[in-house]
Amino acid sequence: MSTVSSPILAGCDFPALATHYPLADGRETRRHYLDSAASTLALESARQVADALLAHYANTHSQAHFSARVTSHAYHWAHRQVLRFLRADSERYSAIFAGSGCTALLNRLARTLAARRPERDIVLVATLEHHANDLPHRKHARQVIPIPLTGAAPALGAVDLAALKGLLERYAGRVNYLAVAAASNVTGIVNPVHDIAALAHAHDAWVVVDASQYLAHAPLALSDTGAVERELDAVVFSGHKLYAPGSPGTAVIRQALLTDREPDEVGGGMVDDVTLAGYQVTARFPDREEAGTPNIVGAVQLGAVLYLLQNIDMARIHAAEQRLLRRLVTELTALPGVRLYGDPDLERTPRLGVASFNLVGLEHGLVAAVLNDYHNVAVRNGCFCAHPYVRELLKPDLWALDLDVDAADAEAKIRPWRGMVRASLGLYSTDADIDALLTGIRDLLARPEYYRALYTVDAEGEFRHRTFSIAPATLFDPEALLDRALERLSVSRHVL
Numbered sequence: 113m114s115t116v117s118s119p120i121l122a123g124c125d126f127p128a129l130a131t132h133y134p135l136a137d138g139r140e141t142r143r144h145y146l147d148s149a150a151s152t153l154a155l156e157s158a159r160q161v162a163d164a165l166l167a168h169y170a171n172t173h174s175q176a177h178f179s180a181r182v183t184s185h186a187y188h189w190a191h192r193q194v195l196r197f198l199r200a201d202s203e204r205y206s207a208i209f210a211g212s213g214c215t216a217l218l219n220r221l222a223r224t225l226a227a228r229r230p231e232r233d234i235v236l237v238a239t240l241e242h243h244a245n246d247l248p249h250r251k252h253a254r255q256v257i258p259i260p261l262t263g264a265a266p267a268l269g270a271v272d273l274a275a276l277k278g279l280l281e282r283y284a285g286r287v288n289y290l291a292v293a294a295a296s297n298v299t300g301i302v303n304p305v306h307d308i309a310a311l312a313h314a315h316d317a318w319v320v321v322d323a324s325q326y327l328a329h330a331p332l333a334l335s336d337t338g339a340v341e342r343e344l345d346a347v348v349f350s351g352h353k354l355y356a357p358g359s360p361g362t363a364v365i366r367q368a369l370l371t372d373r374e375p376d377e378v379g380g381g382m383v384d385d386v387t388l389a390g391y392q393v394t395a396r397f398p399d400r401e402e403a404g405t406p407n408i409v410g411a412v413q414l415g416a417v418l419y420l421l422q423n424i425d426m427a428r429i430h431a432a433e434q435r436l437l438r439r440l441v442t443e444l445t446a447l448p449g450v451r452l453y454g455d456p457d458l459e460r461t462p463r464l465g466v467a468s469f470n471l472v473g474l475e476h477g478l479v480a481a482v483l484n485d486y487h488n489v490a491v492r493n494g495c496f497c498a499h500p501y502v503r504e505l506l507k508p509d510l511w512a513l514d515l516d517v518d519a520a521d522a523e524a525k526i527r528p529w530r531g532m533v534r535a536s537l538g539l540y541s542t543d544a545d546i547d548a549l550l551t552g553i554r555d556l557l558a559r560p561e562y563y564r565a566l567y568t569v570d571a572e573g574e575f576r577h578r579t580f581s582i583a584p585a586t587l588f589d590p591e592a593l594l595d596r597a598l599e600r601l602s603v604s605r606h607v608l
Contacts, residue, residue, distance in 0.1 A: 124156065125155055125156050125157055125540075126153045126154070126155065126156065126539075126540045127154075127156055128145070128153045128154065129142070129143075129145070129153065129540055130142065131143050133488055133582070133587070134582060135485060135486055135487075135488055136485040136486055136566075136577055136579075136580035137486055141488045142488065143488050143489075143490055144487070144488055144489045144490065144544070144545040144548040144549065145490050145538070145540070145541075145545070146489060146490055146491050146535040146536055146537070146541070146545055146549060147490045147491060147492050147534075147536060148328070148353075148465065148536045148537060148538035148541070149297050149300075149325060149353070149465065149466050149492070149496075149534060149536035150353075150492050150496075150536075151352045151353060151357060152328060152352070152353055152354065152355045152357075152538050152539075153355065153357075153538065153540060154355060154356070154357050155355035155356070155416075155417050155420065155539075157416070157420060158355065158356060158413050158414075158416035158417040158420060159413060161412060161413065161416040162409045162410070162412050162413035162416065165182075165183065165186050165408075165409060165412050166409065168182040168183060168186075169183060169408075169409070170182075170183045171183065171405055171408075172184045172187050172381075172405070172406065172408060173380070173381045173405075183408055186408070186412045186415075187406065187408050187411055187412065189412070189415055190209075190411040190412050190414060190415030191207040191209075191398060191411075191415075192207075192415075193414075193415035193416075193418040193419050194207035194362055194364060194414075194415065194418060195207050195364065196418070196422065197327070197418040197421070197422060198332060198333060198334050198347060198364050199333040199334060199335075200334050200364050201334075204366060204367055204368070205334070205364050205365065205366055205367060206364070206365055206367050206370070206397035206398045206401065207362065207363070207364050207398060208362070208363045208364075208365060208398045208401045208402060209360040209361070209362055209398075209402060209406055209407065209410075209411045210360060210361050210363070210401075210402065211360060211361040212352070212360065212361065212407075213244070213324075213350040213351075213352060213361045214244055214245075214322060214324050214348045214349055214350045214361045214362075214363075215244040215248075215361065216361050217348045217361045217362070217363040218244050218245055218248045218291075218320070218322065218348055219248040219251075219252075220376045220377070221248070221320055221346055221348070221363070221365070222235075222248035222249050222251065222252040222253065223248075223252050223376055224369070224370065224373075224376050225288060225289050225318065225320075225369065226252040226253055226254075226288065227373070228369065228373065229288050232285070232286055232287060232288035232317075233253070233254035233255055233286055233288070234253070234254070234255050234256075234257060234283050234286045234287045234288060235249045235253040235255070235256050235257075235287070235288055235289055235290070235291060236256075236257050236258075236259050236276070236279055236280075236287055236289075236290045236291070236317075237249055237250075237256050237257070237258060237259065237290075237291045237292075238258070238259045238261075238271050238290075238291070238292040238293060238303065239258045239259060239260060239261050239268075239500060239501055239504060240261060240268075240271075240293060240296045240298065240299070240301065240303075240498065240501040241291065241292070241293055241322070241498065241500075241501070242293065242297050242322065242324070242325075242496075242497050242498050243497045243498065243499070244322065244324075244497070245291050245292075245293060245320070245322040245348075246291070246500070249291050253288065257279060257283070258500075259271050259272070259275065259276050259279065259290070259292070260272045260275040261504075262455075262461070263455050263461075265504050265505050265506070265507045265508055266451060266452075266453045266454075266505050266506070266507075266508055266509070267453075267454065267455045267456065268299075268301075268453075268454060268455065268504060268505060269301060269454070269455040269460070269461040270301050270302060270303045270304065270461055271292060271303045271304070271308060273304065273307055273308070273311065276290075276308065276311055277311055280311060280312065280314075280315040280317065281315075284315060285316075287312075287315060287317040288317065288318070289312070289317055289318035289319065289320055289345070290308060290312050290317060290318070290319050290320065291320045291322070292305060292308055292319065292320070292321060292322070293321070293322045293323075293324075293325060293326075294321050294322065294323040294325065294326035294327075294332060294347075295323075295325040295326040295329070295463075295464045295466075296325065296454070296466070296498070296501070297324070297325045297466070297496055297497075297498060298453070298454070298466070298468050298496050298498050298501055298502060298505070298532075298534065299453055299454030299463065299466055299467075299468055299505075300325070300437070300454070300463035300464045300465050300466030300467065300536070301454050301455065301461055301462070301463055302326070302330075302461075302462040302463060302464055305319070305321050305344060306335065306336040306337070306342040306344070307342075309341070309342050309343060309344055309345075310339075310341050310342050313341045313342075314341070318345040318346070318369065319344055319345050319346070320345065320346045320348065321344050321346065321347045321348070322348055322349070323347050323348065323349045324348070324349045324350045324353050325353065325464065325465075325466070326349075326464060327349050327353075327354055328353055328354050328355065328421075328465070328538065328539070329429070329430060329433055329464040329465045329537075330426060330427075330429075330430040330464055331426035331427055331430065332347070334347065334364070343366075345365070345366045345369060346363060346364070346365045346366065346369065347363065347364045347365075348361065348362070348363045349361075349362055349363075350362075351410065351413075351414040351417070354414065354417055354418070354421075355417045355538075355539065356410065356413045356414040356416075356417045358407075358409075358410045358413065359407065359410035359411060359413050359414035359417075360406070360407040360410050360411055360414070362414065365401075367397055370397075370400075370401060371395075374393060375393060375400050375401050375403070377401075377403045377404075378391075378393075378403055379403035379404045380403065380404055380405070381399060381402065381403060381404060381405075382394055382399055382400045382401070382402065382403045429539065430464075433464075433465055433537055433539075433541070434458075436537055436541055436542075436543065436546065437458070437463060437464075437465060437467070437537060438458060439543070439546060440467050440535065440537075440546050440549075441456055441458060441463070441467055443546070443550055444467055444469055444550075444553075447550075447553065447554070447557070448557075449471055449472045449473075449557045450469055450470075450471060450472075450553065450557075451469060451470045451471075451472060451509065452467060452468070452469045453468045453469065453470075453505045453506075453532060454468070454505070465536055465537040465538070466534060466535075466536045466537075467534070467535050467536075468496075468505075468532045468533065468534040468535075469532060469533055469535075470509065470532050470533060471533075471553065471556060471557060471560075473560065474556060474560055474564075475528040475529060475575070476493040476494070476528075476529075476531040476532050476533050477493055477528060477531070477569070477573060477574060477575045478563065478564065478567060478575045479493065479533050479553075479556060480492070480493035480533055480575075481567060481574075481575040481576075481577070482552065482555075482556055482563050482567075483533075483549070483552045483553075483556075485577055485580060486552065486555070486563075487548055487549075487551060487552035487555070488548070489545075489548050489549050489552050491533055491534060491535050491549070492533075492534045492536075493531055493532065493533045493534070494531045494532075495530065495531050495532075496534060502530075502531065502532065503530070505532070506529075506530065506531075506532070509529065510526065510529060510530070513525075513526065513529060527573060528569070528573060535549055566578055566579075
């Protein structure tokens with residue numbers, strides 16, 4: 113029996129929670145959204161702030177008229193909210209918006225830091241990284257070396273500090289920077305990023321932290337103690353994982369890493385003067401790092417979310433979510449036939465908001481399909497853009513398949529098992545969502561062959577129900593919505 117719980121914010125703050133879908137058994141129920149690690153739902157109060165700005169909308173980079181002044185003021189306000197959220201010193205750090213997630217900024221950092229100290233040819237990257245904080249460093253660094261994790265698969269833990277210290281000593285004078293996630297998007301396991309920073313700085317290496325999976329769940333400051341040696345050099349995150357879909361990628365970066373060299377991207381708004389003979393880059397932050405017209409409305413929406421989260425109190429949010437996560441992990445590990453990935457001991461290895469698992473003998477794609485089609489539980493399955501980490505976690509399971517790796521069909525046979533199911537929490541998650549997930553898992557474990565017979569696998573490896581399907585256009589049809597809007601317009605289609 114579950115404990116009745118309510119989310120910290122009311123359901124009206126997340127109108128998407130009211131969405132209902134028809135199910136394969138004929139019922140129509142409210143969805144249980146457990147896919148927040150991919151993208152969180154929109155926080156309505158923050159969206160309303162962004163919508164209110166549209167009444168004044170104009171471009172930034174001007175003070176010539178009222179609308180430009182209002183928009184520029186709102187955009188700068190969003191920068192201040194980011195710095196405040198991470199307790200960053202605005203004299204030494206700058207908040208930068210770019211792209212549609214953290215990927216663009218991590219690519220930019222990889223290029224910038226590689227060019228800044230080319231004599232330091234090594235980057236250390238944690239084994240549990242999302243591709244966004246892995247591939248850019250592989251592309252731009254001369255050599256990338258993985259940082260080992262504690263424990264053994266499938267119960268791998270966080271970054272192994274002793275192993276990291278050994279790597280820094282072994283490659284003394286060659287390590288340019290470390291790239292590490294504050295929390296894994298696969299397991300939610302938290303890395304001790306400030307301890308990592310202290311080790312790195314002792315060897316004159318910088319630390320780039322991907323906090324995309326962290327900031328919606330717990331408070332994070334650039335330095336946990338205020339000591340400079342424990343300060344993070346760059347923190348990058350995605351607004352779409354912070355209740356602000358459509359917002360830009362964001363970075364808080366030590367300004368000293370960006371000065372004394374030309375910005376990675378050039379264009380309008382980041383220069384003081386341009387002549388036929390050359391151009392002069394402005395010294396102003398963040399202007400010099402934000403060429404072109406920014407995603408103003410998205411940035412303001414993100415700023416509004418950060419303002420709200422700070423005033424709700426991130427410590428309170430963290431405590432409420434930890435109760436739910438503890439229940440989820442405890443009940444999953446107690447179910448026979450469920451394999452949980454990552455160290456399950458939350459005291460030894462803290463986690464944030466994520467639990468990834470498999471059901472023994474059932475493909476992850478089938479599990480996700482049944483949870484959706486029969487229980488309206490939205491989870492994600494696959495490798496979550498973290499292939500090396502998922503492969504490490506799955507090694508014991510894949511070896512247990514006992515396949516002939518040299519057989520012509522070996523890859524086809526192993527592909528359905530190379531992945532897992534991920535359930536992830538948000539501000540809106542409740543015990544009812546966990547109840548629905550656990551009910552679905554128990555149902556699958558009790559009737560695996562019944563469900564297997566109901567599905568086929570397509571060429572992409574997706575499990576499709578044999579008799580039930582809902583066309584996406586019947587749930588959301590942009591053209592139908594626009595056609596109705598055209599009918600309401602006072603101008604005829606011919607004029608348009």
